[in-house]
Amino acid sequence: xxxxxxxxxxxxxxxxxxxxxxxxxxxxxxxxxxxxxxxxxxxxxxxxxxxxxxxxxxxxxxxxxxxxxxxxxxxxxxxxxxxxxxxxxxxxxxxxxxxxxxxxxxxxxxxxxxxxxxxxxxxxxxxxxxxxxxxxxxxxxxxxxxxxxxxxxxxxxxxxxxxxxxxxxxxxxxxxxxxxxxxxxxxxxxxxxxxxxxxxxxxxx
Numbered sequence: 566x567x568x569x570x571x572x573x574x575x576x577x578x579x580x581x582x583x584x585x586x587x588x589x590x591x592x593x594x595x596x597x598x599x600x601x602x603x604x605x606x607x608x609x610x611x612x613x614x615x616x617x618x619x620x621x622x623x624x625x626x627x628x629x630x631x632x633x634x635x636x637x638x639x640x641x642x643x644x645x646x647x648x649x650x651x652x653x654x655x656x657x658x659x660x661x662x663x664x665x666x667x668x669x670x671x672x673x674x675x676x677x678x679x680x681x682x683x684x685x686x687x688x689x690x691x692x693x694x695x696x697x698x699x700x701x702x703x704x705x706x707x708x709x710x711x712x713x714x715x716x717x718x719x720x721x722x723x724x725x726x727x728x729x730x731x732x733x734x735x736x737x738x739x740x741x742x743x744x745x746x747x748x749x750x751x752x753x754x755x756x757x758x759x760x761x762x763x764x765x766x767x768x769x770x
Contacts, residue, residue, distance in 0.1 A: 577680070589646040601628065604631050648684075676701060725744045730746055
């Protein structure tokens with residue numbers, strides 16, 4: 566029986582890429598990494614940022630209260646730190662193979678404005694995915710609202726019943742499957758390769 570999967574959806578953070586944002590400290594600011602981690606990524610600020618409630622400019626102004634740097638220089642450093650991030654090659658290979666088989670691909674991510682502004686063009690992600698959905702642009706981090714956005718962008722032939730999700734979050738994979746889709750939790754390139762080898766009919770199950 567031919568597969569009915571016509572769309573592969575991939576998450577970004579800890580799936581397509583495991584690189585961390587804004588970890589490169591500017592000269593003369595050794596406390597950068599610790600402050601950025603505690604004030605932004607380790608707090609509710611990051612959730613607000615991904616939900617579109619605050620921007621990179623707001624974040625730079627906020628960090629300027631913690632760091633001996635101007636908001637403008639902080640924003641420049643944050644953008645620079647979002648360039649050249651490594652991608653997980655196993656996931657890239659998987660996506661390219663699925664495109665070669667004629668399937669559509671979508672990147673659906675809970676992310677910040679710098680993802681759309683810097684990371685997408687820097688990594689050429691529009692050449693890898695037919696649709697890119699970023700939570701910041703839609704003012705919600707709820708994947709159950711973001712996945713249908715990808716379906717709509719790609720047209721009426723796409724929905725949960727014809728889609729496969731690759732993502733690191735077990736909760737989101739379980740939600741996707743409960744909504745009628747198929748999926749697999751990503752935990753590393755080696756594991757993904759082994760899973761694909763031992764489940765050659767993953768798209769027909």
